[in-house]
Amino acid sequence: MNQALRDVQATAGATFTTVAEIEVPNSFGNDVEALNALQTGVVLHDRSHWGRIQVAGDDRIRFLHNQTTNNFQPLQPGQGCDTVFVTSTARTIDLVSAYVLADSVWLLTSPGYNQPLIQWMDRFIFFADQVELRDLTDTTVAFSLIGVGSDALLQTLGAGAIVGQPSNYHLVTNLGGIETRVAVGCGLAISGYTLFVAADQSAALWQCLTEAAAVPMGEQVWQRLRLEQGRPAPGQELTDDYNPLEAGLWYTISLSKGCYIGQETIARLHTYKGVKQQLWGVKLSQPVAPETPVLTNGEKIGILTSCTQANDHAIGLAYIRTKAVQPGLKVQVDETEGELIAVPFLSHEYP
Template identity: 50%
Template structure:
């Protein structure tokens, strides 16, 4: 089934990874990056992981495993949530979609098997929850850009009810008489939608969306957008060296939900304003290898975690000590000079729980 999707995508001209699981580029990176903001693009994220939790304890189980208030979600709702270890260190940023019968969990491609095994370790004999990997049964498409809604409406795809809903809320929509799940949110700080499509319908849905004038983009453009937007990624910004609050993932954390794995560390840092480093965007004068120290006045104040060229400019993400400063700070990173930039995906705000 994935082969059928790849065959139709090849008609647009693609660069595929050797195993054909990921599209690197459609030979339109510069145009695609611009259209992600002021046009309409579609990105095939089928190589990401899609896990499914079923059983009557599924909400409670995921609630206890991650940072957000999963118990409060109703069918049709969703949210970002972070997997952390026992000391609050980051494992992955996931998106949970609650349906009538399951929770669908969109996870990073390099965390799919890890999180499946991680959650399985915490299932006790009395827990009524089952976890399965349904990645190969579904395609994941992301739509974004200012013209997306207009093109979808012209194509007869009614998403007007989604526009007004909170991010990650979702509904069933028909394309060519095929039912697919459409969620409000692109996975970045750009308005858009995430589509979960049964793999046997993926070719039809992709064809119809391309016919509407939506431009396909590859993973290279997604990575440019990710860094420019500031979404942290596993093995780069999300590692066991960093805590979820340092990564700026406040929107994915509930401070009222009670106990969960890593809760004590995260709550303490919030209560005592103890975040010692924060994630920032960096505009650089040249490319620099991730892992290079961030220097201010001859002293190391942080580390570069990602770096990429975008439209003949150089952008990165870096953790920087809170006391050193923030947006506008000029630093040295390797042979480059950098300026710290606020990025829209992350926040650095402390939260005051109700009743405090």
């Protein structure tokens, strides 16, 4: 556990929860303030529990190109992409963000997926492959700055060179004298950045950012934002039951890059318009347990995968039969009324 960081957060009012065996702030007692800050300023979220993997060796780009859905070949140091690890039948494993460095590629995985993905990749490293995998989760920390004020905050701290760059672009800079890798994108379809720092510098960076007016935000608000935005999560929306097209992750898929694990299935689904279900947002009058069927006119059209309270209503994600999809469609989930809504993180065709 990163005790110095936890002490700084506890002083700011944090209560903690454990995610993927890592203790992180659940709330700072300021959930309403944090939600408001997204619209008017910037929030700071601790993503210590998200996995961080270094992929090194001369064959690293070719290897990741062949293992995941996006196109790594054109990427140069300082660039990156979001990509999906899938099985041979294109079932989803995890959505990750990849950052290309001069001598390696860093992967930001979902919470608890650092070791499973290392084990998965290791299965495909053959004797002659020059690929080395290293788990950086214990030695680094990731934060996200999220909100309309994130550009201004970084400019104030002297990191204005990152502002206006494309998604996943990244560079190393000093924030308050602390060496930090800053990447465009916060894991949601909201303006923001992801910051990587050595674990022993994380408490100092957290303090620097909050002193610069970033409002601390806990995991409780993140989970609400995840559902309002529509970001799918492993074990809920990303499982052996679904593929990336169904999961609304079309932007992570290259149709032109050639062979990779799961490519034949994805190409066939696209060519023959075989996507039979789609991930959509669902607005409900009250929370409902995941795995509850979604009905319309008494007919099952899908299944709820996640749900949480959001002000005077609940918000969830659900896989819906493609032929039944219609934004605003009235649905019944258990005894609760709701409607399908589009969510900004997901797309259902190529951008």
